[in-house]
Amino acid sequence: MGDADAMVVLDALRGCVGAAQVLTAATDTAAYNEDWRRKYHGRALAVVCPGSTAEVAAVMRVATAHRVPVVAQGGNTGMSGGATPDASGRQIVLSTRRLNRIRHIDAANDTLVAEAGVVLQAVQEAARAAGRLFPLALAAQGSCTIGGNLATNAGGVAVLRYGSMRDLTLGVEVVTPDGRIWDGLRGLRKDNTGYDLKQLYIGSEGTLGIITAASLKLFPQPRATLTALMALPSLDDAVRLLAEARSAMGAGLTAFEVISAPCVPLLQRHFPALRWPFAEPHPVVVLVELSDPEDEAHARALLERLLGAELDAGRVLDGVVAESLQQTQALWALRECLSEAQALEGAHIKHDICVPASAMAAFVADAGQALQQAAPGARVAWFGHLGDGNLHFNVLAPPGQDAAAFVARQDEINRLVHDRVAACGGSISAEHGLGQLRRDENARYKSPVELALMHTLKAALDPLGLMAPGKVLQT
Template sequence: MQLDTPDLLAALATCVGARHVLHSLEDTQPYNEDWRRKYRGRAAAVVSPASTAEVAAVLQLASAHRIPVVTQGGNTGMSGGATPDGSGAQIVLSTRRMNRIRHVDPFNDTVEVEAGAVLEAVQLAAGEAGRLFPLALAAQGSCTIGGNLATNAGGTAVLRYGNARDLTLGLEVVTPDGRIWNGLRGLRKDNTGYDLKQLYIGSEGTLGVITAAVLKLFPTPVARRTAMIALPSLEQAVQLLCRVRSELGPALTAFEVMSAACAPLLQRHFPAMRWPFDSRTPVVALIETSDHESEAHARDVLESVLARALDAGIATDGVIGESVAQSRALWALREHLSEAQGLEGPHIKHDISLSTSRVAAFVDVAVRRLEAEFPGARMAWFGHLGDGNLHFNVLAPIGTDPAAFCARQEDVNRLVHDLVHAHGGSISAEHGLGQLRRDENARYKDAVELALMHSVKQALDPLGLMNPDKVLTATKRY
């Protein structure tokens, strides 16, 4: 039986202190709406624990009174996975106060951090110890480690270092009934049973609350080099990726691509940024290498690789950042694409992944089908070709009402996702399912796999209190 509001607020105050329990609509509004302002709800309260013990106390209370809990970190998600529903019956558990860097171990190349630690703060702490934490996202100044783990975040360096899942050695988790699992082991080898941390990574808060993690660190490269390359087609981009991966090996850190439709958006909304090629260039690749020898060696190697690609006709033009400022300027073009598209107006987003060898074939047929069925639509796709992840976004025709175009989102999604499925891909690569792609996922997921997911949810959260109706559509049991 759920508590009345005054009793709930009083009970939560005993867990975390009255100052850290919010209830008024004005105070809870920032937590009730997702970053894209696509989903809005109404939390019964927002509670901000400062420790794992306080999280446990909140979940014990929620379990005893059948109160659903939505965990929220930096609230930068793209799929509505951390937004409460409109019932006014759910608690938002914010991890913002749990932001400590607990311990950096340079000898073990690990860092132990709390879930509310901002990604950029973890990067800086690693850097101060002479190490690198390689997870890098456009939202790194505000997203939190807990959210990164909950969605198995990817970012720009997956090609070299892997997703958040690959960067995690241990977790601390509070279960739905308020028990604490301390799995904070900084071990590369631990073959003592089920690897439980992998259940929680990518689960989007539906199985428990991640409160801390032990993450991998790496030696800091002596030098980094960035190049932007003009290509005649996506097929050539795949060929270039194959070539530079073979020639550079682990020195290749990132390989990003942008379509021709991206250049006009950046030029219109960020005119101070210089696009280095003709705006009609079909495809542009952004490459970053890491070198552990010297700046000169890094530049010579990248120059040599790109010269051979130009001689082979794979690439048509290219520029190499000659300084940190120039490299940052090249990366800024890539990192501002999401914002430029947002400034253009509402549009239809897709976060898909395919085998790298099938990306070009998918894009070719998807663009042709969309142009035929939605004349004038602009396919401003970009993303991480190195790991097969594209943000295949569809914008309204120029001069038309973007909101009216987005009313056809279901039709656009069906076309795109059907093609992704036909090409053996996934409809969610790094942004999570949340509520945005929950129902779509059920359409494409193997029936046995989906049943197993429901079994895991039932086993770990039998009351269905953890982030209800995200990832899976669940029968209400609370």
């Protein structure tokens, strides 16, 4: 794109959203041109900040008319480079930050309509003010946005009880690549009037259109929530405890998080203010949350009965139950700070995998052994949502090894881990999306038929290939 063509495009965009909302200065666009991990770097022609769905549609009409690629970006908290422009200087970043209104809450219907740029925590708080619960909970909830949550089908810690964003969404509003607006914000639990189009856009990472708003499910607030941390001899024991907890607590079992032993020194080194409650090291620790519709006494009886029986049988080595909100927050902080602790530790190669719970222990053992053979001294610090089979299986560089040399082995390490995931019938991306990071890896493991169907959908909904090019699918 020549300078003259770029000026025509920029002038047209200013006509859509106003000059102040088309950012081109390097100081203004820098934060949009790289992901928060500083792994991916690009250079956008402009960052465009529409303030309404109509303005998004106008921007997309300009983009289509001038064949300008568009990368949607919300809170820019993604883990896979899905919201970062390339370095060509031809793409525009469409920021949804100004689409920040909660349009409607219907407590009687248990629904809330939020625009794509609303921060997740604001949705949680609005639901709480209406006496309801929006259960999606993430470490980044103070900065990630609903649009990004939808684009990546975010899961979080409460998937075990409430499901992912696919399960929490009743309808969406979408702007198509050619600038048409589809109002699919129906707050219905039943609607058998054709294809469920919203599911095409949820998890599509902005490659098919721009989600501008969503109708979300709300739930009754639990009368009591209790949290416990339990130390176990092995991952096999954690899988067995998960089955016991499901039987004992039923739908009240909200979260079942697992933390491996190598994570603990990282927390202690980089977050010394966080108190690890166990004096002795343990191979595996699980964080269990119970939400109860009755009262705290009922919840505590269920949780303490489970913990007591497991301690008596020697299947749990130690355990603590939070006695206050402060203690609950302290226990959750141990889990929520793990990603940052690993980042502070230095070079590491991240994996966001999902395998059946029944195969989890065998996978971890097999992958761990193969990694030690391939990269002696590498530390495997895994943690995640055992309740839905999702592990963040991260490989840290051996102490003292050159960081760049270790990261340069990413493709080799990925292949070693992902081959074993595939052998278990698992997925190489559970909740972080493919973006740029796992796009090519995904093509290795998807069947030709599945990939062909995905390309067919892409071509049908985005025939000019303008939406998030280079993300999710190889072009």
